[in-house]
Amino acid sequence: MATLKQVAAHAEVSVQTVSNALNAPHRLRPDTLERVNRSIELLNYRPNRNARSLRTSAVELIGYCVPDWPNQTHLVMDQFLHALCAAAERTGRHILLFTAPGGVDGMPTYDDLHARRLVDGFVLSQTETHDPRHGWLKERKIPFVSFGRVWKESEQPGPWVDVDGATGSAAAVRHLYETGRRRIAFLGWPKSSGLGEDRAGGWRAACQELGLPTTGLAVRCRQDTIEDGARATARLLDSGREVDGIVALSDILALGALRELNRRGRTPGRDVGVTGFDDSPLAEVVSPGLTSLRQPMDEIADELITILTGPADGAPAECLLQPELVIRGSSAPG
Amino acid sequence: MATLKQVAAHAEVSVQTVSNALNAPHRLRPDTLERVNRSIELLNYRPNRNARSLRTSAVELIGYCVPDWPNQTHLVMDQFLHALCAAAERTGRHILLFTAPGGVDGMPTYDDLHARRLVDGFVLSQTETHDPRHGWLKERKIPFVSFGRVWKESEQPGPWVDVDGATGSAAAVRHLYETGRRRIAFLGWPKSSGLGEDRAGGWRAACQELGLPTTGLAVRCRQDTIEDGARATARLLDSGREVDGIVALSDILALGALRELNRRGRTPGRDVGVTGFDDSPLAEVVSPGLTSLRQPMDEIADELITILTGPADGAPAECLLQPELVIRGSSAPG
């Protein structure tokens, strides 16, 4: 494996000159640059990242804790990781994966990775209500950025990127309205979920704006399963409220709605419009296709990396992105 | 951030002694060790991994290329990544993610990561028939191990870990047999898929062993979608072959089967037994639950890491693990 020294010897210049050829080529005379580059090429030289990091004390690695998947099935995690990776690479960085216990118990792991200089900073996701990780990291001045807001805090402890769930479900409501629906229900999670309340709020606001009823039309599911989604849908249909549209807080719940509708011989799309959230791979693969709100993963990842690697000046960066309604058969005009 | 030097000064020993306290404590007199450890603790010292790697030229990082998800929905990728991470950490290593073009076009990326000493080696997955990556890496003596065999090669170009698909689907067949099924069909992929043929072979062998018919009972789906699975199931049911069991090559195809059965008013489990493959999160979340073959992710990950980080002696290690049949409602006795 060639080193700077060998390249320098071959090109008959000093080591530093070769280093400059790579990091500050404008400093070299064109002919020297040319000669050095030829030697680099010829010897197939690749800078040793460890030596570089040791000297500059920047490892260009970003830590991401791969979650434990206790309750939620996170169907878009692969999309997220791919986007995050790609975004990191666009800035010459990479993603380092690790595992850690949830909540505050995992923080020593974060600290350790940072202290031993395995990573420069962290991207957090799976943010939970009152998530303690943000405050902990901020206190210790460990660089991080969060995908997802810390709900129920007066002040966000650090920079974040998030998707506007309220506007998203409002868009879903308006879309169903445009396809002729007038009694649009909401399938959600327990009130303790900040993310859930955000999306529920959008549904309610849009309904009120359009003069649609909301009373008795919001149902909460304990778990994010097809089963619970189906049960909630059954309750709605049995309530006699003539529901003709369902905005679900997740694709999984929406699948439950589709199943229950099918079971009762009502055709999703034609009889009842249904929308999901996240545009997981499933949305495309079921039939009829599930109308869903796509999270703009590439933008999210780009913003995360930009914020994390940008100048760490004063005010923490905050970025709210809009989801995109992907229309499929489940919301076809009735 | 404390360094060896500072710890040494504090403990009034040489730098090397502190290093030894960490890497070869048996060389120190107990009282010295004690004193050094106290200083380490007090100064909250953490060894700098970059300096260490520079000296020892081992980075303890393993590269994993996060796939592009063109066609297949890889629902168990998160499980795999979590297991891989955990296994790596058990040996003091970590996983570094990166993206690369598919096939041979991506190889320069692998080479680069290795040459610049960002990783020690690679874990490959998503192995395809005639996958060129294995040969390429082997030729250049870049350490790697593959999750998945390279199908259709006389000789496997390098170490691998894989799950025994043949035995897996045979187990599914036997299970359906035990629950009273006698006409068991197979939902598969095109013949070009090595993995598909492996699983199909197991189904055929088990049926023959049990004296069950197979003619006309294997159906191939172009794509791994619920839609295609449903269509294939429809064809089977229309063929007049009195199918009472379906072994599907993937959970997605199995979901298609469940849907088609429901559509025709036939209850999965009671009327027709259905099994899937991979035990993806969906299997648990649908109703009735989908009987499926769980890949032993923790074992797989452990073997991958063991092989990759073990002694690189002569014969390439090969390891075939058994999937586990997870029984749920979709195969309840009729």
Next chain:
DNA sequence: TGCGGGTGTTTTAACGTTCAAAACCCCGGT
């Protein structure tokens, strides 16, 4: 002719660690 000011290149030192070898210490045996 000598001097200031670029421009391009080299020298020196350092980043934090580990390896190899040398030095030191203490003890028992001659």
Next chain:
DNA sequence: ACCGGGGTTTTGAACGTTAAAACACCCGCA
């Protein structure tokens, strides 16, 4: 008193890179 030797600690050098200072050279100008 001297030597040998095992256990413990220190010394010196090296891993491959970059920042900063030093140097050499050329040019224009007084």
